[in-house]
Amino acid sequence: EMFGQLTTGLESAWNKLRGVGVLTKENIAEPMRDIRRALLEADIVHDELVQLMGGEVSDIVFAKSGPTVILLAGLQGVGKTTVCAKLAFYLKKLGKSCMLVAADIYRPAAIDQLTILGKQVGVPVYSEGTEAKPTQITKNAMEEAKSKNIDAIVVDTAGRLQIDRSMMDELKEVKKAVNPTEVLLVVDAMTGQEAAALVTTFNIEIGITGAILTKLDGDSRGGAALSVKEVSGRPIKFVGRGERLEDLELFYPDRMAQRVLGMGDVLSFVEKTQEVMRQEEAIELQKKIMSAKFDFNDFLKQSQNVAKMGSMSRIIGMMPGMNKITPAQIREAEKRLAFVESMINAMTAEEREKPELLAESRERRIRVAEESGKTEQEVSQLVAQLFQMRAQMQKLMGMVQGQEAIAGMG
């Protein structure tokens, strides 16, 4: 699987990081190596993605003689009518004369919408109302374009909420009647997984020459872009990035690969990692542990690190396939930090450095509880937790030192 290595690499790094209680120079090294390796591999994935999506930019093909006919197909609401106007705007910029054709006869509103958009762009809109047949409308429009020496017509066809027989049959008929230069399938970038099936069906039924991916300005990573070329052999030609006329751009496979992989996310992931693991801090912590001085200040620092890791996991969550850490778990970690923080903030500097003071004095614990709005029991638990952590760390250190001693004896 394409993303397999990148995903596994980052995931394994993450698991190693999550597994360590205290971050040290030593235990950071391996996860960092994993991340570096994953990033190197991602670069290879990147190139593969670019190839998968067609490699190169693919512009509109124009007819050798007579008007170029661009037939737009797609489900309802994907942005087909908007794309008609955007394409007319694009063609005009190229110096081509253009006409829009209202062949969606089922929604009178669609004809009105196209008429308004045509006015905005400054191109004529051909319409015969809702009574004529789409095939006839398109044929007549082509004749008119021919007689007026118009370079291209863009045909807005009817969409349905789902693929259905009558829509496909109608598209087939229109296609047969006018033999379009381009048959472009308009696909909503949010379509995700179903995009492959959609493109396949349209391609088998009517035969497409390319696709246009709309609404790429939204949250979608644009994963739908990955399947178009693979399942149809046809390129994505344009992407829509907004509702305005100028928000249509040629499709650049390398830029899309970047987006799909979220290189930006990966880079900020690395930055965050480094931020969390500032080495001096880790070394200082380690010294504290070895001298059994781990106090509430360290405890707080570590809880904050864990929460930072939580927000880091949010970035990992954006990676393809990396959604194992749920937002609920992140919220839980952050809630826990806020909970702990309020109690530690209510401690005096002396109490933070000498947790024994709290262990020995019930009055102090009650005071911290009152000041932080927590119960005495909750404060006692926090104090107990700190001593537990200390004991565990001591034990761990003892084991390491013990092993070193044993190794030294050999």
Ligand code: GDP
């Ligand atoms: P149709 O039913 O396929 O003809 O879809 P429309 O052209 O009427 O578009 C449906 C909605 O999507 C409208 O509100 C458009 O403004 C909006 N829309 C179309 N393309 C884009 C796009 O690239 N980005 C965003 N954000 N909205 C779009």
